[in-house]
Amino acid sequence: MKIGIMSFAHLHAEAYIQNLRAVPGVEMIGLADDDSGRGQQFAHQFEARLFRSYEELLEAKPDGVVICSENNNHRSLVEMAAAAKVHVLCEKPLATTVEDAKAIVDACQKAGVLLMTAFPMRFSAPLMEVKARLDAGDLGQVYAFKSSNQGELPGKHRKWFVDKKLAGGGAIADHTVHLADIMRWYLNSEVVEVYAQGNQIFHTKEVEVETGGMVMLTFDNGVFASIDCSWSRPPYWPSWGGLSFEMITDRGAVLVDAFKQNLTVYSHDIQRPSWYYWGSDMNQGMVNDFVKAIRKDRQPKVTGTDGLKAVKVVAAAYESVRTGQPVKLQA
Amino acid sequence: MRVGIVGAGFMGSTHAAGWTETGATLAGFIAETIQEAQPLAAQYQVKVYPDLEAMLPDVDVVDICSPTHLHASMVLKVAQAGKHIVCEKPLARTIEQGQQMIAACRKAGVKLFVAHVVRFFPEYALAKATVSQGKIGRLATIRLSRGSFRPKKPVGNWFLDEEKSGGLLLDLMIHDFDYARWLAGEVESVYAKKITTTGHSPSVDYGLVILKHRNEALSNVAGAWAYPPPTFRTGFEISGDGGMVEFDSQATAPIENLLQKARCDSPDVGLPSSPVTEDPYTTEIKEFYTALTEGCPVRVTAEDGLAALQISLAAIESARTGEAVQLTPLPEVKP
Numbered sequence: 001m002k003i004g005i006m007s008f009a010h011l012h013a014e015a016y017i018q019n020l021r022a023v024p025g026v027e028m029i030g031l032a033d034d035d036s037g038r039g040q041q042f043a044h045q046f047e048a049r050l051f052r053s054y055e056e057l058l059e060a061k062p063d064g065v066v067i068c069s070e071n072n073n074h075r076s077l078v079e080m081a082a083a084a085k086v087h088v089l090c091e092k093p094l095a096t097t098v099e100d101a102k103a104i105v106d107a108c109q110k111a112g113v114l115l116m117t118a119f120p121m122r123f124s125a126p127l128m129e130v131k132a133r134l135d136a137g138d139l140g141q142v143y144a145f146k147s148s149n150q151g152e153l154p155g156k157h158r159k160w161f162v163d164k165k166l167a168g169g170g171a172i173a174d175h176t177v178h179l180a181d182i183m184r185w186y187l188n189s190e191v192v193e194v195y196a197q198g199n200q201i202f203h204t205k206e207v208e209v210e211t212g213g214m215v216m217l218t219f220d221n222g223v224f225a226s227i228d229c230s231w232s233r234p235p236y237w238p239s240w241g242g243l244s245f246e247m248i249t250d251r252g253a254v255l256v257d258a259f260k261q262n263l264t265v266y267s268h269d270i271q272r273p274s275w276y277y278w279g280s281d282m283n284q285g286m287v288n289d290f291v292k293a294i295r296k297d298r299q300p301k302v303t304g305t306d307g308l309k310a311v312k313v314v315a316a317a318y319e320s321v322r323t324g325q326p327v328k329l330q331a
Numbered sequence: 332m333r334v335g336i337v338g339a340g341f342m343g344s345t346h347a348a349g350w351t352e353t354g355a356t357l358a359g360f361i362a363e364t365i366q367e368a369q370p371l372a373a374q375y376q377v378k379v380y381p382d383l384e385a386m387l388p389d390v391d392v393v394d395i396c397s398p399t400h401l402h403a404s405m406v407l408k409v410a411q412a413g414k415h416i417v418c419e420k421p422l423a424r425t426i427e428q429g430q431q432m433i434a435a436c437r438k439a440g441v442k443l444f445v446a447h448v449v450r451f452f453p454e455y456a457l458a459k460a461t462v463s464q465g466k467i468g469r470l471a472t473i474r475l476s477r478g479s480f481r482p483k484k485p486v487g488n489w490f491l492d493e494e495k496s497g498g499l500l501l502d503l504m505i506h507d508f509d510y511a512r513w514l515a516g517e518v519e520s521v522y523a524k525k526i527t528t529t530g531h532s533p534s535v536d537y538g539l540v541i542l543k544h545r546n547e548a549l550s551n552v553a554g555a556w557a558y559p560p561p562t563f564r565t566g567f568e569i570s571g572d573g574g575m576v577e578f579d580s581q582a583t584a585p586i587e588n589l590l591q592k593a594r595c596d597s598p599d600v601g602l603p604s605s606p607v608t609e610d611p612y613t614t615e616i617k618e619f620y621t622a623l624t625e626g627c628p629v630r631v632t633a634e635d636g637l638a639a640l641q642i643s644l645a646a647i648e649s650a651r652t653g654e655a656v657q658l659t660p661l662p663e664v665k666p
Contacts, residue, residue, distance in 0.1 A: 126585035129606040139590065255587040261605060262583060263458055267466050267574035276461060276576075278453040279585070280608035 005031040007069035019287040032057040058084040070166040082111035094307030096168025101311040116300035117307030123285030140251030145225035149175040151241030162207040170209025175229035177310035193218040195326040196317035239275040338396030349616030403428035422636035437666035445636030451615040468573025475507035478555035499536040501643040504554035509639035515548040522655040523646035
């Protein structure tokens with residue numbers, strides 16, 4: 001099976017290219033990028049073929065592509081891939097507007113190609129374990145989540161992350177979607193109301209988007225959940241950030257920290273502790289599932305619709321920030 | 332490739348699960364009694380063999396998960412039959428047995444793998460890689476700990492018979508002796524203290540050992556069969572002149588259970604503390620499998636198993652005599 005990568009704008013492409021190469025029977029055919037300097041840099045770094053254009057990459061007839069462009073370019077690239085009858089794994093958030101996200105889902109549906117949203121947390125070993133326990137009834141009935149997906153300022157790695165037009169927003173757009181998706185998955189229920197507040201106190205001079213955010217979701221089944229989506233981690237935090245939650249149920253609580261499986265390394269060279277993650281690679285699980293979905297012609301474990309639902313939550317969150325009031329969503 | 336497993340306890344069933352993730356086929360099990368092997372044989376729809384002689388013609392590899400004192404005689408039989416061997420740790424009960432086993436396998440031209448699984452745990456493997464990359468400079472002190480409760484067995488608890496198992500210092504602590512040696516190299520001297528209580532309830536074993544490595548690094552290894560079930564925790568702190576690597580299984584467990592005691596109508600919850608995608612035992616068996624099929628190197632050799640055994644036996648001697656024990660380098664085993 002042949003798979004290519006469209007754009008290296010998102011830093012996750014650097015992981016996915018290695019994940020693709022690790023899947024038996026998959027040929028990673030190369031990459032294309034509309035930023036030729038960036039394309040050359042990563043083609044060189046990963047010793048991969050650089051196609052001169054997205055068109056040329058699609059003409060090589062890959063079975064699937066992984067799209068890692070700036071968020072607002074997802075739509076045009078997905079539409080190109082779908083038109084070429086190529087299956088798509090698209091980085092999150094699926095789009096910067098609900099309209100674009102819908103168009104992405106529609107384009108893939110019409111073309112009859114699979115669309116997977118890159119929500120790798122669904123393949124996190126600890127999070128999968130909790131899902132299995134929840135489904136088995138071991139943890140009781142969920143009442144609420146207190147959750148956080150905090151990080152450092154992502155502009156450190158890629159400038160466009162903090163560009164409102166290219167990224168679709170700041171911390172709220174970047175870090176609400178993972179937890180919203182996990183909760184939808186855990187609860188089998190949809191978000192019906194979103195309340196959000198944002199601010200711009202962290203890194204205030206450096207960026208024009210919100211860097212702090214607090215979101216409250218209410219689900220169709222009555223479960224409520226807070227999400228701290230802030231880029232609040234100081235630059236000397238031991239890792240990029242993390243994702244954790246407390247889940248309150250009718251039997252008590254379960255505390256989950258998806259990125260806790262670390263060694264703590266103190267090195268004279270950098271004069272601060274670092275966390276070296278030794279837990280399982282969730283990106284690999286996600287890429288494996290994309291390949292398996294293509295091979296078996298079945299839906300991937302996270303679909304385009306899951307991506308669209310998360311985009312709707314983000315849009316409602318920004319609407320709430322604007323109005324200062326909770327915003328209703330159609331379940 | 333067909334694999335026969337000797338032993339139907341925890342390790343036999345864990346290794347069986349690992350083999351099913353490889354291209355090998357399970358042929359069957361041997362246990363002390365036919366009844367003991369039946370549940371596993373039924374699960375995998377394979378045979379129960381009455382003894383090694385019956386199993387050997389059907390297999391290419393024998394995976395020995397029997398009590399420690401039986402390893403030597405079984406390995407010698409399997410080697411003589413020209414079959415490859417995976418042997419659970421400790422390699423043997425005595426140095427002489429271990430040397431004979433390695434020599435017999437060399438002579439017969441069969442592979443002998445020793446299942447020191449700690450080297451395959453991702454946290455231990457990453458710490459080893461971090462040290463090897465020079466991130467913490469020259470190793471100075473190593474602290475390793477491993478604690479649980481006294482092993483239980485429905486019948487015939489050989490773990491508690493020191494003649495058979497070597498007790499805590501051999502059966503449990505050999506894991507960390509091997510790991511210390513993997514990190515810091517050969518050991519020069521061993522000093523050990525141990526308490527084993529009897530007649531108390533609950534009875535406990537606790538051991539503390541100081542190793543001096545030939546490169547002057549020092550290791551402090553702690554082993555406990557003293558905690559309440561189902562506790563199992565491990566940790567390390569590896570320090571060099573350029574930094575430190577730290578790990579604690581409890582502190583890094585991603586799932587913490589704060590559930591109220593189960594109602595009578597709901598199941599008791601045993602949440603695994605640190606779920607991973609691939610069981611380290613499976614990683615280990617896969618590595619042995621690719622070594623057999625493709626000749627790839629393995630991260631732990633039978634000679635490593637013998638050297639770890641030597642440290643454990645020195646610790647037992649030191650705990651008994653109260654004296655530090657100097658280790659003499661083992662001669663290279665000749666076929």
